[in-house]
Amino acid sequence: MLKKKLNRSIGGTIALFVLLALVGLYTSLPLFYTVSNAFKPLDQLYKFPPPLFVANPTTDNFIELIQLCSEYRIPLSRYIVNSVFVSVVSTLGNLALASMAAYPLAKHTFPGKKLIQKMVVMSLLFTSVVTYIPQYVVIAKMGLLNTQWSVILPMFMMPLGLYLMQNFIMLLNDSMLEAARIDGAGEFRIYASVVMPNCKPAWLTLIIFAFQQVWNNNGNLYIYKEAQKMLPALLSSVAAGSSSVARAGVSAAASLLILIPPALIFLLSQSSVVETMSTSGMKD
Amino acid sequence: MSRKKSGVGRGMTFAARRAIAGRLFLLPWIIGFVYFFLIPFIQGIVYTLNKLSFTANGVALDFVGFANYKKLISDLDFLKVLANALIEMFPRVIIIVFFSLFVALILRGEYRGRTLARAVFFLPVIISSGVVITVLQENVMGTNLSGKESAYLFQAASFETLLSGIGLSDQMLAAFTDIINRLFDLSWKSGVQILLLLAAVNNIPRSHYEAAVIEGATEWEKFWKITFPTVSPTLLVTVIYTVIDSFTDYSNSVMRMIEEKLGLGYYEYSSTMAFVYFLCVLVIIGVVGGLISRKVFYQSE
Numbered sequence: 001m002l003k004k005k006l007n008r009s010i011g012g013t014i015a016l017f018v019l020l021a022l023v024g025l026y027t028s029l030p031l032f033y034t035v036s037n038a039f040k041p042l043d044q045l046y047k048f049p050p051p052l053f054v055a056n057p058t059t060d061n062f063i064e065l066i067q068l069c070s071e072y073r074i075p076l077s078r079y080i081v082n083s084v085f086v087s088v089v090s091t092l093g094n095l096a097l098a099s100m101a102a103y104p105l106a107k108h109t110f111p112g113k114k115l116i117q118k119m120v121v122m123s124l125l126f127t128s129v130v131t132y133i134p135q136y137v138v139i140a141k142m143g144l145l146n147t148q149w150s151v152i153l154p155m156f157m158m159p160l161g162l163y164l165m166q167n168f169i170m171l172l173n174d175s176m177l178e179a180a181r182i183d184g185a186g187e188f189r190i191y192a193s194v195v196m197p198n199c200k201p202a203w204l205t206l207i208i209f210a211f212q213q214v215w216n217n218n219g220n221l222y223i224y225k226e227a228q229k230m231l232p233a234l235l236s237s238v239a240a241g242s243s244s245v246a247r248a249g250v251s252a253a254a255s256l257l258i259l260i261p262p263a264l265i266f267l268l269s270q271s272s273v274v275e276t277m278s279t280s281g282m283k284d
Numbered sequence: 285m286s287r288k289k290s291g292v293g294r295g296m297t298f299a300a301r302r303a304i305a306g307r308l309f310l311l312p313w314i315i316g317f318v319y320f321f322l323i324p325f326i327q328g329i330v331y332t333l334n335k336l337s338f339t340a341n342g343v344a345l346d347f348v349g350f351a352n353y354k355k356l357i358s359d360l361d362f363l364k365v366l367a368n369a370l371i372e373m374f375p376r377v378i379i380i381v382f383f384s385l386f387v388a389l390i391l392r393g394e395y396r397g398r399t400l401a402r403a404v405f406f407l408p409v410i411i412s413s414g415v416v417i418t419v420l421q422e423n424v425m426g427t428n429l430s431g432k433e434s435a436y437l438f439q440a441a442s443f444e445t446l447l448s449g450i451g452l453s454d455q456m457l458a459a460f461t462d463i464i465n466r467l468f469d470l471s472w473k474s475g476v477q478i479l480l481l482l483a484a485v486n487n488i489p490r491s492h493y494e495a496a497v498i499e500g501a502t503e504w505e506k507f508w509k510i511t512f513p514t515v516s517p518t519l520l521v522t523v524i525y526t527v528i529d530s531f532t533d534y535s536n537s538v539m540r541m542i543e544e545k546l547g548l549g550y551y552e553y554s555s556t557m558a559f560v561y562f563l564c565v566l567v568i569i570g571v572v573g574g575l576i577s578r579k580v581f582y583q584s585e
Contacts, residue, residue, distance in 0.1 A: 016390065020387065024404040026471070027404065027408050027472060030411055031408070031411060034411065097312050097313045097316065098313065101310045101312070103306075104305075104307070104309045104310055105310070110303050116310070116314075121573075123321045123325075124525075124528055133328075133331070133343065133551065134323065134327035134328050135320065135324040137327070137343070138323055138324055142319070153320065154320040156312075156313075156316050157313055157320055157321065159321075160525075162313065163521070164521070167518065167520075168483070168487075168518075170582065171487065171517060171582070186305070187302060191309070201483035201487060208406075208479070209476070212409065212410050259410065259411065262410045263403070263407060266403060266410065267403060270399050270402050270406075271398075
């Protein structure tokens with residue numbers, strides 16, 4: 001269904017798309033630079049204004065990156081494994097905890113519900129600036145310092161996920177849940193086979209947010225052992241090396257590589273969003 | 285309805301069993317919430333009433349009452365920055381939310397290349413929130429910006445040279461770059477909102493539109509009678525998210541001030557600032573949320 005086919009002229013549609021395409025092009029400029037910089041030879045990286053396109057693309061930056069990483073005490077694969085482990089566990093944990101908590105918050109009535117809902121919004125808005133030191137103390141007391149769980153466990157309760165899920169589950173039709181209940185489904189069954197399939201767009205979006213957030217977390221705050229660190233930490237140490245001029249190419253290549261996983265997650269989940277939606281209609 | 289947690293399962297009403305199931309569902313999240321948010325948060329408030337000193341055994345507290353708050357009230361710089369931030373936020377939130385809704389409506393539905401079209405608007409979020417942006421700043425600008433001006437990175441520089449090449453006057457140039465800067469800033473800050481609204485817009489059952497078309501509804505009526513009411517709950521979410529996002533953004537002048545004080549080691553004072561700031565935002569969210577949620581339409585009711 002291409003919307004607005006009744007009274008919008010073809011010219012208007014084209015104008016809209018052109019406008020949007022221009023805005024889109026403009027916003028994707030940094031992305032474009034990230035990609036093109038990775039293939040630029042060093043002399044072009046320092047031209048001003050920066051050239052958009054690469055005159056003679058080279059893969060030297062990537063080769064240099066691999067060489068540089070092989071000189072490091074910790075192998076590159078270690079950072080990758082750490083990053084993937086932390087990101088996947090955090091994302092899945094957040095998804096499970098947030099969606100399970102969101103279901104009763106959205107569809108049940110019980111004392112204290114309003115209070116919890118308010119606290120979710122409150123924590124959503126709270127920045128780490130104030131809780132900086134106390135949070136460090138809590139993590140240290142739990143014995144999580146220098147482990148990846150110091151990054152993973154707080155991610156489990158990332159409030160944005162819960163808020164998102166709660167608001168989408170609220171939109172679900174109650175009669176659907178009633179029908180399942182009459183058929184004898186328990187609460188967990190309802191959650192797993194009625195609620196979750198019907199808000200797939202919401203949790204696919206949640207996966208994007210959570211993964212993106214944790215993937216960019218370098219864990220510097222709580223993790224000091226190099227072997228426990230994640231990819232962004234490696235990238236910043238590559239980029240901030242002693243001779244940063246010589247390493248500009250390398251860090252450009254590393255930036256591109258580090259962008260690929262969240263971009264892939266985004267593309268995968270977004271391309272499966274639309275197909276599922278048409279099934280959610282109810283006949284009242 | 286019995287709400288007491290008595291035996292397990294048997295002899296209980298249906299509603300009571302449901303209430304227990306609901307609480308069990310909530311429990312893991314609540315535990316995490318208490319440990320990683322509530323305890324640090326309360327501790328943070330306690331810090332604002334004390335003078336902190338860092339010793340070998342950790343943090344030592346020295347109770348000073350409301351001294352930090354008194355200092356804050358007489359801090360004219362802070363009050364000015366705070367007032368400006370609060371005023372600037374309103375037009376910003378409105379524009380971002382409407383821009384996002386507009387983009388979401390255009391990007392909705394099934395067509396070829398839809399994922400790419402969406403990616404264009406969301407990928408800036410992925411780039412700007414990580415270490416990649418600092419690398420990019422160094423490479424593209426050849427300078428090391430502080431990392432807080434991420435949004436101002438690509439703005440004028442290349443366009444200014446381009447436009448002055450065409451032969452625009454300085455005034456026109458300034459006006460142009462200002463618009464471009466704002467546009468850039470807004471579109472970079474709209475990624476999450478667009479995605480949220482897209483999910484909502486795509487969730488509207490097609491049958492509603494079909495019924496409307498059969499009844500002879502125009503596009504205008506379809507928007508106001510179907511699309512807008514159905515996405516209104518998500519619009520509320522988007523508004524609140526945008527308010528929060530613009531308040532907690534590190535390019536925000538109040539946040540910068542708080543960070544600056546933190547960096548100078550005035551921990552308890554920066555906590556006080558952040559706490560007061562937080563209360564202001566909370567009031568705004570309460571008022572805005574309260575006003576909007578009156579108009580919000582929930583299908584299940």
